[in-house]
Amino acid sequence: MFELIAPIFQRLFEETGWNFIIFYDRYEYDRFVTGISISLQLILWSTLLSLVIGVLGAWVQTARSALLRGIVDGYIQLFRNTPPLIQLLFFYFGLGAFTPQVDMGGYYEPMISAFTWAVLSLGIFGGAFNVEIFRSGIEAVPKATAEAAESLCFSSWQTYAYVTLPLAFRISLPALTNNLVSLAKTTSLAYVISVPEMTYTLNQVWSDNINVPEMMLVLFLFYVVVVSLIAAGLHALEKRLALPGYGR
C-alpha cells in the first residue's frame, strides 16, 4: 500500500508544495496507521462498553428496587449533563491520581493507561444515553408480549433477553445510530489525555512538519469515512432486523 501511494504524494509535494507527508514518509506513515488503529479500537471498545451499560442499565430501570433505579437515574443525569471533555479530564487526572502505579521492571507505569481511561470514560458517557434509548425502546414493547413469555415459564431475565430486548433493540436502532455516531466523533477528545488516536497523531504530525491544512483535511476525511461506515452498517442492520409485516 505504502509503496504504491508514496511516489504519487512525493511528487505532489515536490510539484505543488502540498505536504501529505504521512503518505510518502515511512515513519510518518507508520504513525498515521497506528493512529487509525488506536482510533478504531477506541471507538470499538467504548461503543461496546456503552452498549453493555445501556442494556444492563435499562434492565435495572425495569427492576422493582427504587434505590437501584435511583442510582441509574443519577448516573444518567450526571453524565448526560456534563461535557464529555470534562468527564475525560476528571477520569484521567481526577481518578487517575488515585490508581496505583505498577513496577514495569525499573520504571513505573499507571495501572490504568490513558487509553483504558478513555475507553472507560467514553463508554460511560455513551452508556448514559444508551440507557435512556433502550429504556424508551423497552417501554414501547407491548407488556402483553413480555407477559406471554412469562406465562411460558421465562424468568424475568430470560424474558428480557429473548423477548423484550430484541424488540426494544429494533425500536431503538434509529436513536442508537445517532448516539453511536456521536460517540465515535467524541472519541477524538481522547486527544486531551494524550491517547495517540487520529486527532492526537495528526496534531503531532502537523507540529513536526508545519502542514496544518493538509493534515486537517485528512483528519476531516478520516471522520467522514468512519462515521459514514458506522451509519451505513447500522442502517443495514436496521433493514435486516426489520420485523416482517410490521410498519415500514
Next chain:
Amino acid sequence: MPLVSVRDVHKSFGKLEVLRGVSMDVKKGEVVCIIGPSGSGKSTLIRCINGLNDIQRGSILVEGQEVNDPKLDKLALRKKVGIVFQQYNLFPHKTALENVMMAPVKVLKEPKREVEARARALIAKVRLSGKEDVYPGHLSGGQQQRVAIARSLAMRPDVMLFDEVTAALDPETVKEVLLTIKELAAEGMTCILVTHEMGFAREVADHVYFTDRGVIVEHGPPEELFTEARDERTRRFLSQIF
C-alpha cells in the same frame, strides 16, 4: 382430587374488589367455560390460576399445589398451566416454528431436534402446515391465534386456559380456532375457557360458570344453565347474547 381447585378467592386492584369469593373445581379432562358480562373478573380469575396475578384471600390449588405459596416455583406451575390470550401476543421477531420452539428450548433446555419435531407436529395439528417459517406479521389473526395455542401446547401443560381467544377475530377465522380447541378438548385436554361464544360453550363445555361483579352467580351443565337458569341476572345476560 380436582386438577384445579379454586376456593373462596378474593382479589382487589387497590380499592377495586374484582373477585369476591370465587370457588370452582375442574377435574382432569373437563372443559369448563366461564361466561359473564364485561368487567366481571373473568380474565382476572384466569390470570390468577396461572400466577400472573396474585390473590389476597382464598386458595388456588393446581394438582394439589398452592399457586399463591410464595415458596412455590412459579415456573413449575406455569409449565403445568398453559394460557392463551385474546391478542395472541406472539413474538413478532420469530417465525411460527421458532415461536413454538422457543420456550422448550430456551427455558426447559430440551434438545432442539426433539423440540423441532414436536413443534412441527403441533403446527400441523393446528392446521398450519406450510406456515412454519412465516413471521406473525404475515399471518392472519386466526392463524396467529393457532400458533399461540401450539406454542402453549409445546410446554405439554396439564391444563389450558383460554381468555376470549376468539374475541379479536372475524367470524370466519373464529371457526378455525374453535375447531382447534374442540379437537384439543376431544383428546382429553383439561380446558378452562372464558368465552362469549355461547354456541361453542353449549357444544363443548362439561360445565359452565356464570360470573357477575366478582362472584359466581350460578353454574351447571350447559344444557341446564342455558335453558333453565335460576338466577334473574343469568337469564338477562343470556337473553342479551342469544
